[in-house]
Amino acid sequence: IPARFAGVVGRYGPGLDEALVRRRQLRQALKQAVPGGELALVFQPKIDLASRRLIGAEALLRWHSASVGAVRPDLFIPLAEETGDILAIGDWVLDEGIRHLRGWHDAGRLADDFALALNVSSRQLQHDGFVEGVLRRVAESGLPPARIKIEVTESGFIHDLKEAQARLGALRAAGVGVSIDDFGTGYSSLSYLKSLPVSELKIDRSFVREIGHDADDQKLVETIIVIAHLFGCSVVAEGIETEAQLEVLRRLGCDEGQGYLFSPPVSVDEFARML
Ligand code: C2E
Ligand code: CA
Ligand code: CA
Ligand code: CA
Numbered sequence: 001i002p003a004r005f006a007g008v009v010g011r012y013g014p015g016l017d018e019a020l021v022r023r024r025q026l027r028q029a030l031k032q033a034v035p036g037g038e039l040a041l042v043f044q045p046k047i048d049l050a051s052r053r054l055i056g057a058e059a060l061l062r063w064h065s066a067s068v069g070a071v072r073p074d075l076f077i078p079l080a081e082e083t084g085d086i087l088a089i090g091d092w093v094l095d096e097g098i099r100h101l102r103g104w105h106d107a108g109r110l111a112d113d114f115a116l117a118l119n120v121s122s123r124q125l126q127h128d129g130f131v132e133g134v135l136r137r138v139a140e141s142g143l144p145p146a147r148i149k150i151e152v153t154e155s156g157f158i159h160d161l162k163e164a165q166a167r168l169g170a171l172r173a174a175g176v177g178v179s180i181d182d183f184g185t186g187y188s189s190l191s192y193l194k195s196l197p198v199s200e201l202k203i204d205r206s207f208v209r210e211i212g213h214d215a216d217d218q219k220l221v222e223t224i225i226v227i228a229h230l231f232g233c234s235v236v237a238e239g240i241e242t243e244a245q246l247e248v249l250r251r252l253g254c255d256e257g258q259g260y261l262f263s264p265p266v267s268v269d270e271f272a273r274m275l
Contacts, residue, residue: 023079029065030076030085034092038065041096042265045274046117046236046258049250054274058117058151058258059097060265061089081123090124094137098148100268102141109275110147115177117149125152126159131170138176149177151202154186165195172197179236184224193231201228205239208259211248222252229253 033039039061046056061077064070080086101116124130138145150171157164168178179200180192184207193201203224210217221237228235237249240259249257263274 025068026079027083029068030080030083033063034088036066039063039092042267043271044258044265045263046256047262049254049257055111055113055256056115056117057271061093081121086121086123087127090121093118094134098137098141101147102143104275105143105147115147115149117151117179119151122153122155125164125167131167134171134176135174145175146177149179151179151181153181154192169197184220198233200234200236203235203237208237208239208245211245225252225254
């Protein structure tokens with residue numbers, strides 16, 4: 001320990017140490033996630049707000065490590081982005097998501113407009129071969145490309161806007177849906193809209209939570225919906241927990257929603273029963 005930290009470590013040492021040890025354990029455990037079969041997808045229904053019809057789902061990743069137990073995605077996904085493990089994990093998500101989607105599709109359980117949304121990290125989007133990987137899987141599955149939607153956050157294109165534009169454009173051109181996740185939480189979101197080929201905006205839960213409490217946040221939600229529609233995008237609100245939030249969103253013209261009001265993320269078996 002460098003001398004200048006001695007005082008700090010003296011006082012906070014054990015906590016700091018434990019955090020570091022825990023991080024190292026997590027990094028090591030992460031290597032086992034894909035080969036050890038420790039990952040699972042859960043599915044959260046997406047609802048058409050006007051008709052309350054089930055028109056899609058978002059696949060969300062869960063990790064139960066043999067060595068460190070269950071770890072929340074908020075914790076292990078940033079770590080996997082740091083270590084690069086997100087590439088193998090992201091491929092697994094694409095494979096597994098499309099495999100389940102194909103099962104439901106082949107069983108004739110899906111409405112024509114049903115789409116499965118898969119989260120893609122910015123590291124994946126920036127990786128050469130990402131677009132080819134998605135399109136190859138779609139082609140192999142035989143599914144209509146519009147059944148699949150890719151959710152990316154703004155951090156995916158601040159790095160290289162031109163490149164992101166080209167990649168997302170290639171997905172859109174092939175008929176795959178592209179959604180901007182956590183919309184409104186990043187920088188200068190609106191300027192991206194005119195240059196990015198996206199089909200959907202996803203309003204972050206933090207704005208939905210303030211509906212009915214914070215008049216400015218409500219105005220922001222209203223503005224996002226109006227602008228999205230001007231650009232020909234549909235709008236999804238995440239984290240809808242109350243009928244009051246649903247009512248406001250519906251009145252503002254929000255197209256789709258997901259949240260605990262309708263259903264938490266559920267296992268694949270449970271989701272299949274909802275179809
Ligand atoms: P996200 O993409 O913004 O996903 C929405 C999160 O909100 C999910 O948390 C979901 O379980 C939670 N949620 C849904 N409805 C409600 C609600 O009504 N109330 C509240 N309080 N929460 C709700 P989760 O599953 O813990 O995922 C956290 C984040 O981890 C996701 O945020 C996403 O950024 C990331 N993530 C999850 N799966 C994947 C994945 O397969 N790949 C990548 N790259 N990231 C993923
Ligand atoms: Ca998402
Ligand atoms: Ca979010
Ligand atoms: Ca506010």
